[in-house]
Amino acid sequence: MTTVPRRFEILLVAAFTEGDGAPPAPATALRSAVVEATGDTGASGYPRYAGEGMEADIDPETLTVEALLVDGAEIDYGLSVRVAAAPAD
Template identity: 65%
Template sequence: MTSDPQRFEILVVPEHIEGDDHASLAGAAIRSAIVAATGDHGESGYPRYVGQGVEADIDPATRTVEALLIDGAELDYGLSARVVEPKSL
């Protein structure tokens, strides 16, 4: 049994946005997705999370996105992905 979180919310925001509080990030987000653990590990070696057109390898300890596809494509320059706990389940 794993103790890794089973769900995260990924917020795609302009790269210049600072901070990590949910309200500020959500207000600046151009896309969000709730992703759930698949039980697999991605090529990065980190757990794979999938949902709402987003596939991500996330380091659950640091909440860092190690690999990301949105609708099958890589993230555009000038954007960053932030991981937060889902606001509601």
Template identity: 65%
Template sequence: MSTVPKRFEILLVPEHVEDRGGAAVADSAVRSAVVEATGRHGETGYPIYEGHGIRADIDPETLTVEALLVDGRELDYGLTALVRPAAAR
């Protein structure tokens, strides 16, 4: 029996960043948000996570964003959404 994580952090990172000069991915993010499970599943079949203007269908096993809305709109070209476990509060 697998358990679905309750919370993730989503980082929106420019695709064109090739050399971060030793900086972490989080330092290159133009926006980040902690999203929490809603208990619903999206059209993709994966759990929906929402928070801070971001709604995402996330595959919790592979940490893949299957669908994403930022402030109600699709992600701008040139940005990539990365997912990582949210820090414990």
């Protein structure tokens, strides 16, 4: 049985860049938010996470954001989102 992580940190960045696959540092993100599992499944079929003005459907196996709202709106073209492990409490 696969365990779904309870929380992630979402990083909104200016654009996707090729690299080592590591997420950008939170300090370089335009905006970041720690989101927690809501217990719901989004329209994409993946678990829904919400917090700090962001709501996302995240594939916990690939860390792919399948859907994202920031303050209730979709993000503009040219912006990208990355997922990182949530910081420890």
